[in-house]
Amino acid sequence: MPASRADNKVVEAGSAGEPGFGIYVHWPFCQSKCPYCDFNSHVVAHVDQSRWARALAGELARYRALTGPREVTSIFFGGGTPSLMTPDTVGAVMEAIARLWHVPDGVEATLEANPTSVEAEHFLGYRAAGINRLSLGVQSLDDEQLKFLGRLHSAREAMAAIALARETFPRLSFDLIYARPCQTPESWAAELREALSHAADHLSLYQLTIEEGTAFERLYEKGAFRLPDEDSAAALYALTADICAEKGLKAYEVSNYAIPGAECAHNLVYWRYGDYVGVGPGAHGRLTVGGNRIATTARRMPGDWLEAVEATGDGTQTAEEVSPAEQGDEMMLMGLRLEEGVSLARYEALTGRALPEERLARLGEQGLIARAQRGNDTRLIATSQGRMVLNALLGELLA
Ligand SMILES: C[S@@+](CC[C@H](N)C(=O)[O-])C[C@H]1O[C@@H](n2cnc3c(N)ncnc32)[C@H](O)[C@@H]1O
Ligand code: SF4
Structure with missing residues (x-):
């Protein structure tokens, strides 16, 4: 529901799982x-x-x-x-x-x-x-x-x-x-x-x-x-x-x-772990290029960034490939912030491995995570209790 009286149409956020x-x-x-x-x-x-x-x-x-x-x-x-x-x-x-x-x-x-x-x-x-x-x-x-x-x-x-x-x-x-x-x-x-x-x-x-x-x-x-x-x-x-x-x-x-x-x-x-371009001082990006996932950061200080862009046409500080295991960690780090959680199939396809069942069961018994079925997709979700202690939960989950 739009917040204003202006009646221009705005496209709504995509459904769960479409990273954009x-x-x-x-x-x-x-x-x-x-x-x-x-x-x-x-x-x-x-x-x-x-x-x-x-x-x-x-x-x-x-x-x-x-x-x-x-x-x-x-x-x-x-x-x-x-x-x-x-x-x-x-x-x-x-x-x-x-x-x-x-x-x-x-x-x-x-x-x-x-x-x-x-x-x-x-x-x-x-x-x-x-x-x-x-x-x-x-x-x-x-x-x-x-x-x-x-x-x-x-x-x-x-x-x-x-x-x-x-x-x-x-x-x-x-x-x-x-x-x-x-x-x-x-x-x-x-x-x-x-x-x-x-x-x-x-x-x-x-x-x-x-x-x-x-x-x-x-x-x-x-x-x-x-x-x-x-x-x-x-x-x-x-x-x-x-x-x-x-x-x-x-x-x-x-x-x-x-x-x-x-x-x-x-x-x-970000939270669905999609691709994004980041421009301007200190901006981060995540891009899939030729099948590889690249993490970019721009030079942080404004003057430094501007001079680099004007002199060399490039304000990049770092551009590094993110390994599949790191991508899995990042996907969980971002996705468990969301109420909709993370698709376990997408996680497994990306990393080539499943999260250990024993770990999932233990965190489930502690009331910190839950699994929910959405169509054919099983999603891992941090409960509201889990989201309150998300950093500790991620530490356990991704240990
Ligand atoms: C980039 S800032 C907002 C942009 C804008 N310059 C402003 O101040 O309104 C994003 C938001 O992060 C929140 N924020 C920043 N530092 C925070 C802190 N230490 N604790 C809690 N919220 C913080 C503020 O609500 C802020 O609006
Ligand atoms: S310092 Fe700037 S970016 Fe940070 S909260 Fe204040 S106005 Fe916003």
Whole structure:
């Protein structure tokens, strides 16, 4: 169900098991660095947008030579803060993608945006450039909390951006961060219910994590704040799924909730272990070339990446073949995040081996995994209990 009054048709995410082919474009700049964030994002005084547009298009063309002609199933502008791109830059990149590959009408094209009023001025331009889904980084609907999270926008500005986005784009998602210091189940329930009343068809709800090298890491280590303990965090997680379910949003992935049919097609490409091209500083890609699976990473520092692309026509940092065993591990790592789980037949065809029955039985008895039949396909699924301890579960499963 689309979130907005705009009536443009958008192709829905593919059914379980169809991995698709996505294009990811990384914009590495932000207005300021949020204290919790370890994404590849940088604050700079000036960005030459047309230089960046040319370099991104050049990288896309280089990847087209590797992939050959393919049908694109999703496009995603992530960051950093892609809403700092001008609509012309977004348009130039979208045109390059459409020139290079087949992009059917209505293919999901998402852009991540910060909800400041300045960035909201770009929304109409993005829509005209072909963006049909906006992912807004709202983070909280409480001004005190926004301040704590170092955000540059108020709750009011975020609300205005949500309203404008709903008018402008056929589909809307927004991000919230919860399990914040001192957050009670009651206050989170009220905030989440308010968020849901703004009728996004998709929400990304992340528990606050302390990442290496961030300002929050230093503050946390000094004891400036504490996070909810494991049991409280687990209770908040269960509450989140219950409240989303009241509004018909299903927990289709560990941190992602959607009305059925409104799942993010692009993120499903990653989780279903499909192929994707990644361009821009630090972007990752996974491509099947000549029967081999290649993992690519781009140079991480923006200046370094731009110079390399302009001087040599190639911003690659690494491009390595992924062995079948590593592919199996990656497929489980990604796929068990999803409620639909992983096809055991696909896993076995890829790796040439089955997971040991004794291991599956043990994890099943512990209530962490289950097997489900879908037609001829047996799928391995992490239960909701298993998804809460996914890293430990994967450690056992893939040992
Ligand atoms: C690339 S960022 C979002 C893009 C956009 N620049 C913004 O800030 O709104 C993706 C999302 O990851 C989440 N995130 C980043 N670091 C996090 C952390 N340490 N803990 C929890 N969520 C985090 C935030 O919700 C953020 O919106
Ligand atoms: S959360 Fe978003 S705006 Fe903040 S530093 Fe990270 S990428 Fe930039």
